[in-house]
Amino acid sequence: EPEVTQTPSHQVTQMGQEVILRCVPISNHLYFYWYRQILGQKVEFLVSFYNNEISEKSEIFDDQFSVERPDGSNFTLKIRSTKLEDSAMYFCASSARVSDSPLHFGNGTRLTVT
Amino acid sequence: DAKTTQPPSMDCAEGRAANLPCNHSTISGNEYVYWYRQIHSQGPQYIIHGLKNNETNEMASLIITEDRKSSTLILPHATLRDTAVYYCIVKSSGTASKLTFGTGTRLQVTL
Numbered sequence: 241e242p243e244v245t246q247t248p249s250h251q252v253t254q255m256g257q258e259v260i261l262r263c264v265p266i267s268n269h270l271y272f273y274w275y276r277q278i279l280g281q282k283v284e285f286l287v288s289f290y291n292n293e294i295s296e297k298s299e300i301f302d303d304q305f306s307v308e309r310p311d312g313s314n315f316t317l318k319i320r321s322t323k324l325e326d327s328a329m330y331f332c333a334s335s336a337r338v339s340d341s342p343l344h345f346g347n348g349t350r351l352t353v354t
Numbered sequence: 355d356a357k358t359t360q361p362p363s364m365d366c367a368e369g370r371a372a373n374l375p376c377n378h379s380t381i382s383g384n385e386y387v388y389w390y391r392q393i394h395s396q397g398p399q400y401i402i403h404g405l406k407n408n409e410t411n412e413m414a415s416l417i418i419t420e421d422r423k424s425s426t427l428i429l430p431h432a433t434l435r436d437t438a439v440y441y442c443i444v445k446s447s448g449t450a451s452k453l454t455f456g457t458g459t460r461l462q463v464t465l
Contacts, residue, residue: 273452275455282456282457283392283455285452285453285454288452329395331397333397340386340403340405340447343400343453344400345397345399345400346397347396348396350395
């Protein structure tokens, strides 16, 4: 069964550094998402992306965050200048074209900011 | 999207059916009921979804009441590997509409 893959599985970075989290969505999917989950808390929506532009973003997704689909397969989340509070699991998800198709999630990247 | 209410935790004996309830009394006509689960710190795993009819797949069954104000996810023969947090989420049919996760039900399957 096709799946969403995320790399790296764990990233450690210093405060103030830029990080790029990478995702390969399921190949025929057209809608892409990033979520995050701080340890012990809910899974939170960050951003959705379709047709090379952001469809919706949450309050968390401020100017420090950006997303990009640089080629036909990858979907990336960049955090420009990381803060301690950005430490979390980041999940990528994708969904197909049909209106009620479910989101399929990757297994996440654990980001640790020191 | 409509809000959902789930019990915070449930226990189930291995081999028995696990019935996880969800209330979504403010659901509107174009909103689907989705169920996901999260095992430990893995990514949320899609289980099943439905609009108004009952649905069944290889993982579970979804029973939606006629008035659509509540639903039940049924795992017919729970195993230890089904121990997870289960999320009931109501989502509109817009193609890019997001899922909003609550706190879910922590299901503990025991021997």
